[in-house]
Amino acid sequence: MATIEGERERPIVVASNRLxxxxxxxxxxxxxxxxxxxxxxxxxxxxxxRRGGTWVxxxxxxxxxxxxxxxxxxxxxxxxxxxxxxxxDGYYHGFSNGTIWPLFHSMPQRAVFxxxxxxxxxxxxxxxxxxxxxxLGRAGETELVWIHDYHLMVVGEPLxxxxxxxxxxxxxxxxxxPYDVFRxxxxxxEVLRGLxxxxxxxxxxxxxxxxxxxxxxxxxxxxxxxxxxVVHHGDRAxxxxxxxxxxxxxxxxxxxxxxxxxxxxxxERLVLGVDRLDYTKGIPERIRAFERFLELHPEHHERxxxxxxxxxxxxxxxxxxxxxxxxxxxxxKVNGRFATARWSPIRYLHRSVPKDRLAGLYRDADVALVTxxxxxxxxxxxxxxxxxxxxxxxxxxxxxxxxxxxMREALTVNPYHVDEVAETIAAALAMDVDAxxxxxxxxxxxxxxxxxxxxxxxxxxxxxxxxxxxxxLSDDDIDHWLGAFLRRRSRLALFLDYDGTLTPxxxxxxxxxxxxxxxxxxxGCASHPNIDVAIVxxxxxADVRAMVANERVTYAGNHGLEIEGPGLAPFRHxxxxxxxxxxxxxxxxxxxxxxxxxxxxxxxxxxxxxxxRVPLERRGSLVAKARALIxxxxxxxxxxxxxLEGRPPIGWDKGRAVLHVLRARYGPGWSERVRVVYVGxxxxxEDAFRFLQGxxxxxxxxxxxxxxxxxxxxxxxxxxxxxxDWISRRPAWS
Ligand code: ADQ
Numbered sequence: 099m100a101t102i103e104g105e106r107e108r109p110i111v112v113a114s115n116r117l118x119x120x121x122x123x124x125x126x127x128x129x130x131x132x133x134x135x136x137x138x139x140x141x142x143x144x145x146x147x148r149r150g151g152t153w154v155x156x157x158x159x160x161x162x163x164x165x166x167x168x169x170x171x172x173x174x175x176x177x178x179x180x181x182x183x184x185x186x187d188g189y190y191h192g193f194s195n196g197t198i199w200p201l202f203h204s205m206p207q208r209a210v211f212x213x214x215x216x217x218x219x220x221x222x223x224x225x226x227x228x229x230x231x232x233x234l235g236r237a238g239e240t241e242l243v244w245i246h247d248y249h250l251m252v253v254g255e256p257l258x259x260x261x262x263x264x265x266x267x268x269x270x271x272x273x274x275x276p277y278d279v280f281r282x283x284x285x286x287x288e289v290l291r292g293l294x295x296x297x298x299x300x301x302x303x304x305x306x307x308x309x310x311x312x313x314x315x316x317x318x319x320x321x322x323x324x325x326x327x328v329v330h331h332g333d334r335a336x337x338x339x340x341x342x343x344x345x346x347x348x349x350x351x352x353x354x355x356x357x358x359x360x361x362x363x364x365x366e367r368l369v370l371g372v373d374r375l376d377y378t379k380g381i382p383e384r385i386r387a388f389e390r391f392l393e394l395h396p397e398h399h400e401r402x403x404x405x406x407x408x409x410x411x412x413x414x415x416x417x418x419x420x421x422x423x424x425x426x427x428x429x430x431k432v433n434g435r436f437a438t439a440r441w442s443p444i445r446y447l448h449r450s451v452p453k454d455r456l457a458g459l460y461r462d463a464d465v466a467l468v469t470x471x472x473x474x475x476x477x478x479x480x481x482x483x484x485x486x487x488x489x490x491x492x493x494x495x496x497x498x499x500x501x502x503x504x505m506r507e508a509l510t511v512n513p514y515h516v517d518e519v520a521e522t523i524a525a526a527l528a529m530d531v532d533a534x535x536x537x538x539x540x541x542x543x544x545x546x547x548x549x550x551x552x553x554x555x556x557x558x559x560x561x562x563x564x565x566x567x568x569x570x571l572s573d574d575d576i577d578h579w580l581g582a583f584l585r586r587r588s589r590l591a592l593f594l595d596y597d598g599t600l601t602p603x604x605x606x607x608x609x610x611x612x613x614x615x616x617x618x619x620x621x622g623c624a625s626h627p628n629i630d631v632a633i634v635x636x637x638x639x640a641d642v643r644a645m646v647a648n649e650r651v652t653y654a655g656n657h658g659l660e661i662e663g664p665g666l667a668p669f670r671h672x673x674x675x676x677x678x679x680x681x682x683x684x685x686x687x688x689x690x691x692x693x694x695x696x697x698x699x700x701x702x703x704x705x706x707x708x709x710x711r712v713p714l715e716r717r718g719s720l721v722a723k724a725r726a727l728i729x730x731x732x733x734x735x736x737x738x739x740x741x742l743e744g745r746p747p748i749g750w751d752k753g754r755a756v757l758h759v760l761r762a763r764y765g766p767g768w769s770e771r772v773r774v775v776y777v778g779x780x781x782x783x784e785d786a787f788r789f790l791q792g793x794x795x796x797x798x799x800x801x802x803x804x805x806x807x808x809x810x811x812x813x814x815x816x817x818x819x820x821x822x823d824w825i826s827r828r829p830a831w832s
Contacts, residue, residue, distance in 0.1 A: 109151035109241045110203075110558075111233050112142055113226055115194070116725075117155035117176060121167065125215040129161075131168050135554040138246070140548040141348050145558070146174040151241065152233045154226060156181055156190075179229045181222055188218025193414060194249045197283070202248060202272050203378045203472040204687035206282050208417070216285050220252055223292070227256035234261050242561055245296065247271045252288060254295030266296040267561035269341065272474040279526065280313045283310055290318040291805065294331045296832055298561045300341045300498040302475045307338050318650035318812035319776050321568075321575050330568040333813040334799065337566075341557045344549040347395045347479045350457055354485035355460030366441070367368075367402045367527060370463035371479045372456065375408040375448065377421050380471040380496065381515045382428055385444065387469070387519035390434045394517075395524050400441040402527065404467070405459070409450040416519075422448065452754050460485035465492050469513040473499035478510065483541045490538035492526035494519070504544065507537035511555035517601055571817040576824045579810055580775070585794055587831050588773045591626055591763070593756055593786065594822075595619075595778035596642055596761050599799050603814050605710055605737055607637065607699065611645065616819045622826025624650045629825070630772075632759055634658060634752050636743065636782060652763075656704045657745065658755020674703040677733075677746040681705055684744060693745065703746055710740035737781060752782055753789030775825070776808075777818055 118130045118139040133139070152175040157167060160183055171174050181189065187730060192215030201206035230243055230253070243269045245253055254266055280286060290313060293299055301307045307327060312781040315322045315331050327338040369388070372380040388404045408425070412418045429446045436443045452457070459468065466482040476499040483493060483505070495501060495508035502510050509526055511519045584590060594600055600620065601610040612620060624631045632652035635642040639655025639662060646653070652663025661669040685705050688698040695711030707724045709717050721742055728735040728744040736743045756776065760768040774794035776786050787796045787807035797807035799818055810820055 108149060110145065110149050110155060111152050111230055111241055111243045111255065112146060113154040113230055113243065113250060114138070114246040115156055115190070116158055117178060118143060118153055121157050121159055121518065123159070129165065129168055131170070135400045135780040138550075140349070141554050144551075145451075145554055147172075150174055152177050153234065154179060154229050156186070156222075160186075164173070166206035175193055175233070177229050177233060179225050181225060183791065185218045185221050185225075188212075188215040189222035190249070191412075191415060196296045196414070198248045198251075199281060199378075200274070201283060202275050204273070204275050204279050204508075205472070206279055208377070209282070211282075211284050215289075220288070222681050223250060223252045224256045226250055226253045227260060230257055231260035231264075233483045233724075234264060238345055238627070240268060241265070242558070244269070244557075244561065249386070252292030256293050258295045265561070267298040267300070267557070268293060268296040269300040269307070270474070271302070272342070273472060274301055274313075275309045276309050277312045277316055279353070280309070280503075281317060286313070286317055287805070290314055294318060294320065294329060294334075294336055294728045295338065297334075297565050298339060300339045300557055300560070302340070302342050303503040304340050305503070306474075306500070307340050310338065319806075319808060321571070323569070328569075332811045333568050334389045335561070335566040335568045337559070337560065337563070339560050340555055340559070340612045342500065342548065343477075343553050344545060344551075345477055345484060346551075347480075347484045347546045347549040350460075350481050350484035351456050351487060353457035354461040357454055357461060360458065360462065361451055364402070364623065367398075368459075368462060368522060369402060369403065369404045369465045369467055369527075370459060370468075371406040372460075373406075373408055374411040375413075375418060375422060375425075376411055377417065378470055378472050381406065381408060381421075381425050383471065383513050383516070384469045384519070385425065385428045385432060387513075387516045388444065388467075388523065389435070390516050390520035391523045392432070392436050393621065394520055397442075398524070398527065399436065400438060403442065404444045405463075406444065407451055407456075407459075408445045408446070408448050410448060444801060453694075456481070457485045461488055463491055465494055467494050467519075467523065468501075468530050469494065469496045469511060469519060470499050470501065471496070471513050473501070475500040480545050483538065483545050486538050486542065487557060490531070490534040492529055492534055492537070494522050494526055504548075505565070507540040514711045514806075568813050571812065571820040573824060576821055577675035580795060580824070584773055584825075584828065586773075587628075589630065589764075589771065590625055590825070590828075591758075591760060591772045592629055592631045592825065593634050593774070593778075594631065595780060595783050595799075596633055596645065598739060598779035599777055599815065599818055600633075600646075600822075603710075607641075614823070617827050620646075623822055624648050626826060626828070627807060627832070630763065632663065632756075634755055634776075634778070634783075634786065636701075636704075636706065636738065636780070638704075641701070652759060654752070654755045654759065656701055657750075658752050658758070659703055659746075659748070659750060661755060661758060663759070663763075666759070669758060669762075670747055671703075671750055673748045674746065677703055680731060681733070681744070681746070684728065686731060687727050687731070688724055688744075691720070691727070693720065696720060696724075705744045707742045707744070708740065709742070739780065744784075751785035752778075753785040763791065777812070777821065778808075 119133050122132050124130050154177045156176045165322040196210045242265050312321045314320050327754055329336040429444050433442050460482045467477045479495050479501045493508040493509050496513045498509045509522050511522050597610050600612050604610040623629050633646055634654040636657050639653050639660040642655050643653045654661045659671045685700045686697050688707050696709045699706040724742050725735045733744040734747050764771045776794055777797040779799035784807055790796055796808040797810050798810050799812045
């Protein structure tokens with residue numbers, strides 16, 4: 099893949115939940131903005147300054163209709179996404195922080211699954227998509243859109259609908275959970291579809307990327323190339339990448355050098371904990387481990403103290419208030435148990451500390467205790483390392499933090515293992531200066547090299563590469579999907595849709611014929627002694643039979659309202675007679691409104707109003723008129739490819755037709771006797787996919803970004819041909 103010349107310097111749109119500043123109201127209710135101190139803002143602002151572009155984000159509070167955000171001077175645009183309070187609440191507190199945050203940190207018991215929250219999340223993400231699309235339209239050239247984090251996982255799909263060739267990159271700052279946890283999410287496929295609408299998806303560490311690929315393979319039916327971290331999703335190739343985030347190393351180092359020495363320093367050795375107050379950070383567990391350390395090591399009494407800083411976070415949420423109370427009580431209990439007249443073992447500050455002071459504390463801490471129960475990366479560990487400019491300290495790091503995958507010189511612990519953490523604190527305090535210096539040197543070298551600027555650079559380089567098309571379907575891919583399923587010598591019932599599946603869609607139905615390769619593969623299946631082929635089509639039975647012209651095959655025409663096949667009693671739905679006269683009258687009415695090349699195909703009990711030749715700008719209103727006529731005549735109107743179908747209101751669809759064929763051919767115990775494969779490209783095939791769930795292998799052809807109940811996706815009729823050909827080559831048996 100070649101890098102497009104100049105790509106890296108074109109404008110960029112950054113989208114994140116929050117804007118690069120915090121908005122608040124002063125006592126008089128006026129808006130004031132404060133620059134965010136976060137590392138991400140510091141890293142991305144220079145990129146936006148250099149390349150130009152826009153930062154799209156939610157201001158975090160409701161603005162009055164004419165209220166303007168005080169933006170200050172910036173060489174790039176700020177685009178606030180306004181959200182109604184209800185939507186904002188369901189999106190932010192609900193789905194983002196009440197569902198995804200705990201679930202993705204593998205704490206499913208804390209996750210709330212509330213449909214209204216997901217719908218608010220989807221709505222908020224659509225607002226983001228519109229705002230981003232407007233920015234892309236304004237710039238007049240296709241720029242890179244860099245979407246950040248778990249709040250915006252489903253922006254991609256609506257955005258791609260608005261700007262089909264947009265270049266979208268996504269980075270997840272939190273872990274991506276294993277399949278068994280992810281699939282607890284009732285909206286698992288929706289989230290995967292949203293992510294797969296992007297061209298590049300970045301994670302901190304390999305483990306998260308591997309979890310994502312597992313989920314994509316098992317839940318989204320995409321093909322996964324694990325060696326190259328590529329997902330072949332329909333006709334698109336999505337590049338997955340591993341980009342461990344870093345910090346502004348030089349900035350922390352300089353602050354640490356400049357920070358004054360605290361007056362109390364040196365009296366006792368310092369163990370430091372610094373976190374957002376969040377249940378994932380393992381603060382109560384850490385305090386218990388420190389208590390255990392004091393129990394096991396009385397020699398450290400009056401010589402060591404734990405300083406725990408916790409910056410308030412999401413404090414309006416009950417769960418976080420409960421966590422705060424728990425920590426308050428624990429600190430009180432441990433101090434009550436061990437404190438002496440001149441020593442308190444734990445000092446606890448529930449507040450934010452300015453960066454300069456923080457850097458000084460990091461520098462002076464003998465041990466940093468970074469023990470989250472789960473953490474995407476963890477920047478505190480890195481900030482500590484950058485601040486070790488004097489006597490080197492020791493980093494004790496949870497194995498469940500992403501940072502543990504690269505910060506190999508840290509002493510790693512299981513944060514749930516109280517004794518292990520306690521003994522590691524003791525070991526860290528006992529480590530001699532050579533060992534400390536050796537480990538710290540390695541840590542510092544890496545963090546200096548892989549700082550946040552390097553992170554931005556490597557992500558943008560990957561995102562700027564030319565986009566690849568999906569690789570053609572190979573025998574290995576098909577073997578992976580069907581090999582085990584068809585291994586046993588069971589009969590195969592192969593159901594195939596016709597238009598769009600065996601043939602590409604054509605302007606006129608009479609032009610849709612199988613090409614030579616497809617014809618050969620198809621005939622191979624039809625003449626195979628252990629395979630029964632059935633065609634399930636929206637065409638009239640006689641029509642599809644004439645197109646396919648093979649007497650060994652079963653035909654279900656008119657979406658299964660009429661069925662005929664070798665060895666089967668011909669079937670025609672008994673209610674059809676009541677509709678035949680009415681459908682003829684409806685066909686005449688539709689002909690009277692047909693313009694611009696629209697035409698009506700009468701198919702016996704059903705009809706199709708074709709609009710493929712109608713210019714797009716006039717299609718919508720014509721289809722609306724046709725739909726009204728169909729409905730007024732008492733028929734069901736259903737969307738098809740560039741067409742609208744009129745069907746009798748009979749509770750019958752392709753799913754029922756498949757069941758009819760299976761029962762008639764193999765008897766009521768069919769699911770034990772036969773393996774079923776179904777391939778289709780149309781909305782009407784979804785009825786069959788749903789009906790066959792768990793009972794068959796199902797394949798949806800084409801359109802990647804539509805929802806499907808099928809297990810797997812095939813990019814186009816070439817992929818169908820590869821599949822049908824593979825099936826035709828199965829050895830026969832008797
Ligand atoms: P966070 O969950 O916010 O980030 P983390 O990476 O540890 O977690 O960053 C916390 C930040 O808050 C640090 O920069 C730290 O200095 C600051 N901080 C904490 N307590 C403070 C205090 N009392 N006073 C001042 N500052 C304080 C999410 C993911 C992480 C991932 C980052 C970046 O959860 O896993 O590392 O994004 O991708």
